[in-house]
Amino acid sequence: MPLREHLRELRRRLVLIALGLVLGAVAGWFLYEPVFHLLQEPVRQVAASRSEVVTLNFAGIATAFDMQVKVSSFLGVLLSSPWWLYQLWAFITPGLTRRERLYAVGFVAAAVPLFLAGAGLAWAVLPNAVRVLLEFTPAGTANVTDGQMYLSFVMRLMLAFGAAFLLPVVMVALNLTGLVQARAWAHGWRWAVVIAFAFAAVATPTPDVVTMLAVAFPICLLYGAALGVCLLHDRRVDRRLVAEGLPRLDGTLPGERARERRGGAPRTADAAADAD
DSSP states (O other): OHHHHHHHHHHHHHHHHHHHHHHHEEEEEEEHHHHHHHHHHHHHHHHHSSOOOOEEEEESSHHHHHHHHHHHHHHHHTTTTHHHHHHHHHHHHHHHHHHHHHHHHHHHHHHHHHHHHHHHHHHHHHHHHHHHHHHTTTTTEEEEHHHHHHHHHOOOOHHHHHHHHHHHHHHHHHHTTTOOOHHHHHHHHHHHHHHHHHHHHHHSSOOHHHHHHHHHHHHHHHHHHHHHHHHHHHHHHHHHHTTTTTTOOTOOOTHHHHHHTOOOOOHHHHHHHHHH
């Protein structure tokens, strides 16, 4: 695709994503009251267990309005996630064939539950995080937390967890488009584990190890599941290439792996061409 058409397609996808976010934000505007009640619940639970004042504060005339706009926008991102995830995938693979359209549906079908699962895990971690952090408030003092700062804290936590749970979808998408082979993901599994635990340590504001493990283990399991899908895909592609008499994805020719098992070094397509 020429660069001009590629940029035009990017602009079209961004406009469609923006429209979806606006419609989602409009729906979120009407859901503000019950959602804000849920957001405030962890703070209320801590306030009920302490004799000091622990509450959210709106410091300004327009602060409450800004709060509602931000919550509505945040809900718009969550509610329209199937739409903008599909648009991202459609931009990555333009000119979709029938099979690729099925891949796009599968991409959205997998990405949306994973994103919401990550956000749900963040929501499950939130009460414990609020409780631990507010316990640092010295006795005899009040903790009047700015409402917008609290909302930003919750939004960053949920979006970070949701994005982390999209890792396997990105892995499979890059593999299906031929940009990254499964063996590259397999060679980097140690770094993936380190990054998963580092992300869990940074993203979880609580100092306890249990919460960190509860976040890191699902990410590692999702990485392993995505790696398995990529390996199956590359194996299927290798079988098709061998049937057509073409080099495999790793560059080896048909029959060279059997030669390697007999003690010889496998030849790549380039080496075979040089020999001829």
